[in-house]
Amino acid sequence: MDLGLKGKTALVLGAGGGLGSAIAHTLASEGAQVAAADINKDAAEQVVATIQAAGGSAMAVQWDLADLEVIAPNLAVIEQQFGSVDVLVNITGGPPPTLVSGQSAENWRKYFDSMVLSVIATSDAVLPKMREKKWGRIITSTSSGVVAPIPNLGLSNALRMSLLGWSKTLASEVGRDGVTANVVLPGxxxxxxxxxxxxxxxxxxxxxxxxxxxxxxxxxxxxxxGDPQEYADVVAFIASTRAAYLTGSVIRVDGGMISSV
Structure with a gap:
């Protein structure tokens, strides 16, 4: 199946991690030009090296999601080499295990900035050119905790939940411009x-x-x-031209683990 990603520019945030790395490799194998972004530049460069060794096209970008000031300059570097972003895969690191009660306001702000506001701000930055081209994909990876809260992951459950409301609302705003917005949940x-x-x-x-x-x-x-590759394959399909009618959805890749319908 041709996913129609040849020549598309994909930005994968958190590309140095297990899920992000698998997604970056899979998009590159489908012909996309991949900007692998991670706070750990060495990890991003390792992903790029393996993509290039396999004949793919990729570049590494050091990206601290907690710093919103890096969004514009980082996107400028990507656009200079690959053109504007067609596919954005939002992956953020998770907070440490905690109870949801008794957390300081500073802790809530810290992780809101890196896990929520970073996703929204980066998406807002790439959307104008997606809408101009009448084609784009905003894919946000969260956690099964947004459906079935996970004990002792209070910050994660609460903050990631806000991304569901944001993505669903965004889908209704940009759908007529050929842009889709979906959330993917790993088990x-x-x-x-x-x-x-x-x-x-x-x-x-x-x-x-x-x-x-x-x-x-x-x-x-x-x-x-699950295997990270299994998750990446689902994300690649959502990013594809084949998935043009899939938007505003929450897709579970959990082996059936989440017990709710």
């Missing part, structure tokens, strides 16, 4: 973030990581954690 996909959360849960509960992982696996109908 327990095997990344460093999930390993970290399993380790933290094991410490809290006085269990081994293997016991925690086994308990989580037992709650997943397909009987295993």
């Amino acid at each position: 327990r996909v095997a990344t460093q973030r999930i390993t970290f959360l399993d380790e933290q849960r094991a410490k809290r509960e006085g269990r081994s990581v293997e016991e925690v992982s086994a308990a989580s696996t037992a709650s997943i109908p397909v009987g295993r954690y």
Whole structure:
């Protein structure tokens, strides 16, 4: 299946992580020119190196999502090399495990800026040229916690939830301009973030990581954690020309883990 991404410019935020890296590689394999952005420049450059080694087109961009002042200059660099952004994949880091109660106002502001405002501001920055071209994709990766709140991930559950309302509203505003906006939810996909959360849960509960992982696996109908590539394949389809009628949606890539309809 040709996804129609050849020559498109894709910006992947958080491209140095497990999900972001898989998405960047997959979009590049479909012919997109990928700007791999991450706060860790070395991680972004490693992703670019492997993409280029496979014959793809990519560039690395150091991007601190907590700093809104870097958006304009970073986009200018991308546009100079690849042209304006056609596909934006929003991936942010998650906050540390916490209760939702008793958090300081400073903590809420810190993670709101890096996890929510950064996504909105970057999307707003690329939207004018998408609308001008009558084609664009805004894809935001969040967490299964926005559907079924995850214990001890209070900040994440609350802040990521706001992105659902934003994305749904955005979809209604830009749909007639050929731009789609969708949210993708990972279940327990095997990344460093999930390993970290399993380790933290094991410490809290006085269990081994293997016991925690086994308990989580037992709650997943397909009987295993997901592969980042499986998540990336779904994102690539949403980014494609084939998905022009898919917008305002929340797509779960969770192996059936989320129990609600």
